Amino acid sequence: MSETAPYAAKSAQSLGRLHGAGPSPTRSEFQRDRDRIIHSTAFRRLQHKTQVFLAHEGRHFRNRLTHTLEVSQIARSIARALRLDEDLAEAVALSHDLGHTPFGHAGERALHRAMEPYGGFDHNVQALRVVTLLENRYAEHDGLNLTWETLEGILKHNGPLLDAQGRPYGRYAHEGLPSGLDAIPAPADLRLSTFASLEAQVAAVADDIAYNAHDIDDALRAGLVTVPDFADVPMAGPIVSEVLGLYPDIGAKRHAHEIQRRMITRAVEDVIATSAARIAAAGVETSEDVRLAGEPLVTFSAATANAEKGLKAFLFDRVYRHEAVMVPVRESESVVERLFAAYMADPDMPGRWGEAGRAVTGAERARIVADFVAGMTDPYALDQYQRLFDARPDFR
Incomplete structure (x- = not known):
């Protein structure tokens, strides 16, 4: 890799880790973070967590792991x-979804509703809990002991949580700060009112690029829409017309892939050109300048x-709210809500979870139950549901 720009994050200047790890002769500090994330239990669980379509439906739909790998490639x-x-x-990029629940956004909405009396549930904060508290494989400490810069990126890749006056910012302006932030151990203040590094901002936009493209692909695989349905849709429409004009006879599957890859390429090129110009115009010279820039x-x-807003509106109307998707969504929400209620009433959870849950009540128990439920894979959640209620939800 060529020498990084002055405003890039510098591994050698990292604010460090909560627990000293000593220097590595072969890896930078950020490379070590990447490797710790890949080898974590939470990362492996992503392969059995829903993205949009439930895994049992087949057809090679994306799951959280395949989505995460696509985001990682685009981010690099x-x-x-x-x-x-x-x-x-x-x-x-690899850690941005570690806090997601089973059953995709449906599970997150259900767990947030269940946790509302206790401060709600936020998947970015949950990801921080995973990498700082809940992973427990290391001999000397809980968590993955990541650098400050990676922790900051996990929490703030979508932007600050507070404005310059210390008021909840962005989506948090309506609901307030999510609970659990004060329990996150970090080597230094995570500075909730500043933007994150450019690297974290890259991970955020890569997430948007990846799910826009692959949700189109998965929706086509599911038969909810056809390629011609996108003819007048912003962002996708011009590419659809181009592909159908160039390759009228290659078949729907090849059409879908060609559209997807061209969408990704053009979105990436747009972000690179736009961001390079914005960085130059802002005059930032260091990563600290980036944090204080006041805008992404x-x-x-x-x-x-x-155009992306128009595409998302189309996907929301025609895909995410399609009845074929909403039936399993409603069932999934019910599974998560009933599991949470059952464990709150009787913390019959395995191992350390049950032991910790039985020792406390109220908000403390709710946090333990939320940690346990959020960490479940889809199949494990269904197995626990079967064990507790002697029933299997019908997703059809």
Whole structure:
């Protein structure tokens, strides 16, 4: 990799880890973070967690793991082009979904409702809990002992949590800060009112690029839409017309792949060109300048951002709220809500979870139950549901 830009994060200047780890003769600090994440239990569980479509439906739909790997690849490509630290961008990308529940966003909504009396549930905070508290394989400490920069990126890759006056910012302006933040151990203040590094911002936009493209692909595989349905849809429409014009006879499967890869390529190129210009215009010279810039510097162009909103509106209407999707969504929400209620009433959870849950009540028990339920894979959640209620939900 060529030398990084002055405003890139510098592994040698990291604010460090909560627990000393000593220098590595073969890896940078951010490379070590990436490797710890890949080898974690929570990362492996992503292969059995829903993205949009439930895994039991087959047809090679994405799961959280395949989505995460796609985000990671896109993040590295953008970071390389912008002369950022690819390893930090990859570490944040690989860890950005570690806090997600089983059954995708349906499970998260259900767990948030169940946790509302106790401060709610937020998957970014949960990811921090996973990497700082809940992973327990190391001999000398709980958690993965990641660097400050990776922890900051996990928490703030979508932007600050507070504005400059200390008020909840962005989506947190309506609901307030999520609970659990004060329990996160970190080597230094995570500075909730500043933006994260450019590398973390890259991971966030890579997430958008990946799920826009692969949700189209999965929706086509599921038969919820056809390629011609996208003819007038912003962002996708011009590419659909182009592909159908160039390759009218190659078949729907090849059409879908060609559309997907062209969408990813053009979105990546748009982000690189736009972000390079924004970084230059902002005059940032260090990663600290980036944090204090007052706005994100890694973004789509205005035209692409507007087109992306139109695409998301189409997907929301035609895919995410399609009855074939909503039936398993409603069942999934019920599974998560009933599991949470059952464990709150009787913390009949295995191992350390049950022991800890029985020792406390109220908000403390709720946090333990939320940690346990959020960490479940889809199949494990269904097995626990079967054990507790002697029933199997019908997702059809």
